[in-house]
Amino acid sequence: MNEILSVNPEDFDCTVQSGVTRMQLNNYLRDTGLWFPIDPGADASLCGMCSTSASGTNAVRYGTMRENVLNLEVVLADGRVINTAGKGRRTKKTSAGYNLTNLFVGSEGTLGIITKASLKLFGIPEATVSAVCHFPDVQGAVDTTVQVLQCGIPIARIEFLDEVSIDAVNKYSKMDMKVAPSLFLEFTGTPSSLDEQAALVADLCSMNNGSDFKWAKDPEERSHLWKARHDILYACMALKPGSKPYSTDVCVPVSKLPEIIKRSKEEITKAGVCGPIVGHVGDGNFHVFFPVDQNNPEELQKIQEVSKKMALMSLEMNGTCTGEHGIGQGKRELLVQEIGETGIQVMKQIKQTLDPKGIMNPAKVFY
Amino acid sequence: MNEILSVNPEDFDCTVQSGVTRMQLNNYLRDTGLWFPIDPGADASLCGMCSTSASGTNAVRYGTMRENVLNLEVVLADGRVINTAGKGRRTKKTSAGYNLTNLFVGSEGTLGIITKASLKLFGIPEATVSAVCHFPDVQGAVDTTVQVLQCGIPIARIEFLDEVSIDAVNKYSKMDMKVAPSLFLEFTGTPSSLDEQAALVADLCSMNNGSDFKWAKDPEERSHLWKARHDILYACMALKPGSKPYSTDVCVPVSKLPEIIKRSKEEITKAGVCGPIVGHVGDGNFHVFFPVDQNNPEELQKIQEVSKKMALMSLEMNGTCTGEHGIGQGKRELLVQEIGETGIQVMKQIKQTLDPKGIMNPAKVFY
Incomplete structure (x- = not known):
């Protein structure tokens, strides 16, 4: 197969x-x-x-x-x-x-x-270039993202990393980026269109108080940057040796990102856990990759509580309890709150008509 | 509301x-x-x-x-x-x-x-430019389209008009384009990226024996061109004064367009009816806008037969009987051939569970 x-x-x-x-x-x-x-x-x-x-x-x-x-x-x-x-x-x-x-x-x-x-x-795009820029706060990174999209810049990737994630990446992937809320960007197109995009985006970043704007044009440098981004789950786990990952994701309208990230960080701090934030900011979607000590059920419970609070905040802000991780078993109750009883009835009617015996991936998505 | x-x-x-x-x-x-x-x-x-x-x-x-x-x-x-x-x-x-x-x-x-x-x-894109190019045959226009897509040119519109449609547009919208299979193109982006796209696309057109390549950069000229494209249904009707439109559409993998357009034209000629062809060629989708004399049931029947043959050809070529017009009542039988009995059963199960009395737009899509 x-x-x-x-x-x-x-x-x-x-x-x-x-x-x-x-x-x-x-x-x-x-x-x-x-x-x-x-x-x-x-x-x-x-x-x-x-x-x-x-x-x-x-x-x-x-x-x-x-x-x-x-x-x-x-x-x-x-x-x-x-x-x-x-x-x-x-x-x-x-x-x-x-x-x-x-x-x-x-x-x-x-x-x-x-x-x-x-x-x-x-x-496959003709040419590719990447960049990193650091901001004093989440708002600057989100405003830059919105403006990039408004200008119709054909951005290929625009990823947010909070200061905890940057710290993790610095340590794990041996980089020395400024420890601050940051954007990792990637542009594709013809070589001359990339120069044009470069100039425009650098302007937008600096308008939003971005600093240390750095282009990675060289393929090796670019690949190091994105490898670091892709290794982030491991980098986050390395913050707490011996830990396993517990990840969650939510997705909100882009304008709500600064508020929900701020409030999520408050919850993470209040719970006293480690929770690096990484997001597909152009889609309003972000993750927390909690490193969790498997021998500490109390910590796991705290993390589950923070994760649930984040999902409820997202629902409050016209968002979804999961942008890309799915419902599985863990978010079945949240799905009901998100879609509403009637919408869930309709989903269950479809499930019932196509799988009346409930043999397809039982107990997932719905109770 | x-x-x-x-x-x-x-x-x-x-x-x-x-x-x-x-x-x-x-x-x-x-x-x-x-x-x-x-x-x-x-x-x-x-x-x-x-x-x-x-x-x-x-x-x-x-x-x-x-x-x-x-x-x-x-x-x-x-x-x-x-x-x-x-x-x-x-x-x-x-x-x-x-x-x-x-x-x-x-x-x-x-x-x-x-x-x-x-x-x-x-x-809204910063700048827009349009172009027209004429080809000796459908193949040249389709090859150009595929190459434009392969190069990742961010084309905004790429529309095919056959020689019958061009003739209709010339007459109705007072233009003097070469009566040949043609592409109407639109590009958007920054002014300098448009120049770059322009040069690349002009090259591709000429490589595929396109001629009389003409840019419409001026907003008035551009709007005249696209108004002519949008008025094409009326232009086709004007080919036969007093006629009403009978339109059909199919959609195939792009590579099959030259063959299906050629065979459709043969069917149109064989039936002795007027059938201008206009297509969203980047999607593999095209229409025939038949002008039909309402007092001539024989002509209507011929047109319905051509339309059905086109749908069957499309199904033969991994295509769909309708790319954007929908099933309605006229293509219910074709839908069964397209999806297969089992797929139709599943669609009907969903219909049955959500509308058991069949009161929502009855007799549409399915028998």
């Missing part, structure tokens, strides 16, 4: 079996000049990424799995096999019938098992 | 009631520097556009309604009211529960009535 079944370079699509991973696909595509950009960090299987509606650092430019799946083959609870867009179909758009594809994307395995996926592909 | 309930410029979103139209919203937004880009041509209501999953000329850049709706308020068949993403939620992404929003987008009113929609907004 780990075969790449077809790649159609002229049509910017491919079809893969359920075991094919993101990196396997991108290695295979290398000679075509194309890539599949959705990148949740880990080398996940693509059909798993469909099931959980994965996103990650590139979502600000390319969207999440929701926007990048053309068709799915799914085995239903009663053994029927369907192709959500019809067998072999792989058009960039369609208005033929219900959007079954996006009913299964993000359903966390509770409606059926995804055995094949047809995905969109994109041209 | 025609109120714009909120606009959040920093969050790039708005919420509208069901009667608000696309142009009403864009007029209202004018001072914010933002716009809602999905443009099916007509000044449709935004909730209607949700219901039919509208797209149009800007979809190659901004996607269709599927990618641009954040939340819907829906009245269900039994009177329950739900908010598909939870009341008031308007995050750019979420992985909380099933994607009910995209179950209702494109369901053509068969699952419930959409009474409110929260939509994504975008910054």
Whole structure:
């Protein structure tokens, strides 16, 4: 089940079996000049990424799995096999019938098992450049993000790291960045358009009191920067040797980020735990990667409480209790508060009609 | 029901009631520097556009309604009211529960009535430039399109018109374009990035034997060009005075466009009817706007037969029987062929569970 079944370079699509991973696909595509950009960090299987509606650092430019799946083959609870867009179909758009594809994307395995996926592909950008900038507060980083988006700058990545995360990265990845709320940015395009973007973004950063703005143009320097970003979970764990990660994520309208990050930090401090914050700020989405001592149930409980409070704050601010991690078992109660009783009834009606015996990933998403 | 309930410029979103139209919203937004880009041509209501999953000329850049709706308020068949993403939620992404929003987008009113929609907004591009280029055949126009996409040129619109459509436009909109398969293109960005795009695209066109490449940089000239494109339905009707339009659309993987357009033209010629072809070529989607004499049932029948043959050809080529017009009543049988019996069963199970009495837009989408 780990075969790449077809790649159609002229049509910017491919079809893969359920075991094919993101990196396997991108290695295979290398000679075509194309890539599949959705990148949740880990080398996940693509059909798993469909099931959980994965996103990650590139979502600000390319969207999440929701926007990048053309068709799915799914085995239903009663053994029927369907192709959500019809067998072999792989058009960039369609208005033929219900959007079954996006009913299964993000359903966390509770409606059926995804055995094949047809995905969109994109041209690899001609040139890439990255940058880091540090701010006196979260507001400056968020204002810069909003202005970058307002100017229509085709930003490829825009990632927020708070001072705790920067400290972790400095120590783990041997860097010497200023310990302050920061943005990691990436731009793609033609070489001359990058120069233009560079100038504009440097201006916006300094308007918002950003400092130590630093371009990483050299591929090695760039790759060191993004490797550091991708290793952040390990960096956070290294802050407390012997700890295991407990991560949570919420997503709010971008303008609410400064407030929710401020209040989350207050809760983290009050609980006396370590909670580095890292966010896909262009989407309003951020994570806390708590390093937790497995032998300290009291600490775990405190972390779970902070995590729940953050989700409730997010709901207060028109946000969601999870931007990309999903509901699983831990956020089932929060999902009811987020969607409302009637919306949950409708979701359960769909679950009931497609899986009346409840055999598909039981006890996940709903009680 | 025609109120714009909120606009959040920093969050790039708005919420509208069901009667608000696309142009009403864009007029209202004018001072914010933002716009809602999905443009099916007509000044449709935004909730209607949700219901039919509208797209149009800007979809190659901004996607269709599927990618641009954040939340819907829906009245269900039994009177329950739900908010598909939870009341008031308007995050750019979420992985909380099933994607009910995209179950209702494109369901053509068969699952419930959409009474409110929260939509994504975008910054109005700094500068815009358009161009026209003519080709000896469809292949040249399609190859150019694929190469433009491969190069990652941030094309805003790329529209195909066959020689019959160009003739109609020349006559109706008083233009003197070369009567040949043509591309209408639009680019957006910063002024200097437009120059760069210009040079690259002019090269690609000439590599594919395009000729008479002409830039429309001046706003008046540009607006004349796109008005001509938007008036094309009327231009096609004017080819046969007194006629009414019968339009159809299909969508295939882009590489199949030359073949399906060639074969469609053969069918049109064989039937002896007039059938100008106009396409959103970047998405693999195209229309035929048949002018039909209402007093000639034989002609109507021929047109229906050509339309059906085109849909079947599209299905043969991994395509869909409708890229943006929807199923309605006319394509219900084709939908079964496209999705397959099992997929249709699943769609009908969902319809049955949400509308057991079949009172929501009865007899549409399914038999």
